[in-house]
Amino acid sequence: MQTGSTQFVRVGELEIRPREGLVLARGRVLTLSVREFDLLVALAGHAGRIVSREELYRQAWGGTLRGGDRSCDVYVHKLRAKLERALPGQRFIHTHVGFGYRLDTGASHPFHTASTGR
Amino acid sequence: MQTGSTQFVRVGELEIRPREGLVLARGRVLTLSVREFDLLVALAGHAGRIVSREELYRQAWGGTLRGGDRSCDVYVHKLRAKLERALPGQRFIHTHVGFGYRLDTGASHPFHTASTGR
DNA sequence: GCTCTCGTTCACATCTTCTTCACGGGCCGA
DNA sequence: TCGGCCCGTGAAGAAGATGTGAACGAGAGC
Numbered sequence: 001m002q003t004g005s006t007q008f009v010r011v012g013e014l015e016i017r018p019r020e021g022l023v024l025a026r027g028r029v030l031t032l033s034v035r036e037f038d039l040l041v042a043l044a045g046h047a048g049r050i051v052s053r054e055e056l057y058r059q060a061w062g063g064t065l066r067g068g069d070r071s072c073d074v075y076v077h078k079l080r081a082k083l084e085r086a087l088p089g090q091r092f093i094h095t096h097v098g099f100g101y102r103l104d105t106g107a108s109h110p111f112h113t114a115s116t117g118r
Numbered sequence: 119m120q121t122g123s124t125q126f127v128r129v130g131e132l133e134i135r136p137r138e139g140l141v142l143a144r145g146r147v148l149t150l151s152v153r154e155f156d157l158l159v160a161l162a163g164h165a166g167r168i169v170s171r172e173e174l175y176r177q178a179w180g181g182t183l184r185g186g187d188r189s190c191d192v193y194v195h196k197l198r199a200k201l202e203r204a205l206p207g208q209r210f211i212h213t214h215v216g217f218g219y220r221l222d223t224g225a226s227h228p229f230h231t232a233s234t235g236r
Numbered sequence: 237g238c239t240c241t242c243g244t245t246c247a248c249a250t251c252t253t254c255t256t257c258a259c260g261g262g263c264c265g266a
Numbered sequence: 267t268c269g270g271c272c273c274g275t276g277a278a279g280a281a282g283a284t285g286t287g288a289a290c291g292a293g294a295g296c
Contacts, residue, residue, distance in 0.1 A: 033242060050138050071244065073284060080285095097252060097283060098152035099139035151253055188273090189255065195275065215263085215272065 009044040011105055013087055016044045025086035032082065035060060039075050043093065043103040052100040076101055127162045130223045131205055134162050143204035150200065153178060157193050161211065161221040170218040194219055 008017040015024040018041050023030040032040065042059035043051060053072045057065035065072065076093055083092050094102045126135040133142040136159050141148040150158065160177035161169060171190045175183035183190065194211055201210050212220045 035243065049135075050140050069244090070246090070284090074244080074286085077285065077287095094147075095284070096139065096149065099155075102140075102147070153254070187255090188257090191273065192255080192275085195273095213273075 009047060011044060011047055011092065011103060012090065014083070014092065016040060018044075025083070028086070030082060030086050032079075035075055036079050036082065039072075040079055040103075043101060047103045048105040050096045050099045050102045056101065127159075127165070129162055129165050129210065129221060130208065132162075132201075132210070134159060143201070146204070148200065148204050150197075153193055154197050154200065157190075158197055158221075161219060165221045166223070168214045168217050168220045174219065 007019070008015055010016075013026045017023070021037060023032055023037065023040065038060035039056060042056050045059070046055075054065045056072055057063070057069070060075075061071065076095075080093055083090070092104055094104055096102055125137065126133055128134075131144045133145075135141070139152075139155055141150055141155065141158065156178035157174060160174050163177070164173075172183045174190055175181070175187070178193075179189065194213075198211050201208070210222055212222055214220055
């Protein structure tokens with residue numbers, strides 16, 4: 001992954017610092033496990049775009065996603081829970097059924113959610 | 119969804135990214151199901167020209183359209199609904215009775231709603 | 237050894253999507 | 267006018283995908 005090049009990624013009130021292994025939510029440190037962090041970094045590396053489970057698995061776990069492996073989904077869930085607790089009411093990780101997940105940059109929102117546009 | 123070479127296709131205010139499974143309408147993310155997306159990609163691949171149901175089915179579903187199969191029509195309907203909600207007042211998918219469907223740039227003739235524009 | 241955290245996997249719940257059917261309207265030729 | 271064809275559209279059920287809580291074992295630190 002190209003985390004080497006990025007100093008940090010800002011997604012709304014989230015600030016991800018791949019090189020430091022640190023995530024800040026509204027300035028406060030967010031405690032993530034290694035997998036959770038890697039997954040978030042993988043998502044953030046393609047922020048705004050849909051990332052397939054295969055790609056996420058490759059980047060966060062390494063190796064190839066085996067059929068039936070739900071690790072990815074489970075960790076998306078854990079990540080969502082922690083993000084929700086840190087920044088209630090905001091949805092960062094969006095599901096695209098059949099495609100994968102997408103980290104919302106805050107710049108583009110799906111249509112069914114009438115929330116802050118720009 | 120495996121639409122090979124193109125990075126993305128622009129049709130009016132629609133931006134289709136075949137490789138990512140993502141569609142943007144005026145910059146905002148449009149959530150489509152796999153079939154809807156494939157259908158749109160198939161239409162966009164021939165933008166401005168009429169595409170027969172057989173051809174659409176071949177590209178979006180794979181295999182041959184069986185007589186009496188209305189899947190294509192149903193999904194054109196679903197797609198139209200989502201596009202209408204995303205970009206109200208614009209008609210992208212036009213019906214050509216007896217021939218098929220055609221994806222329009224949406225810029226040319228917005229009005230003319232009297233009857234089905236055939 | 238004990239405890240805690242983490243990663244994985246399972247089972248079940250819930251939500252989406254896909255397919256097919258059914259009904260109705262417009263159009264056209266007989 | 268009648269009947270057939272074509273298409274629009276809503277709905278229902280099945281199939282599939284994802285969400286979610288919990289159990290289990292492995293390691294690390296105490």
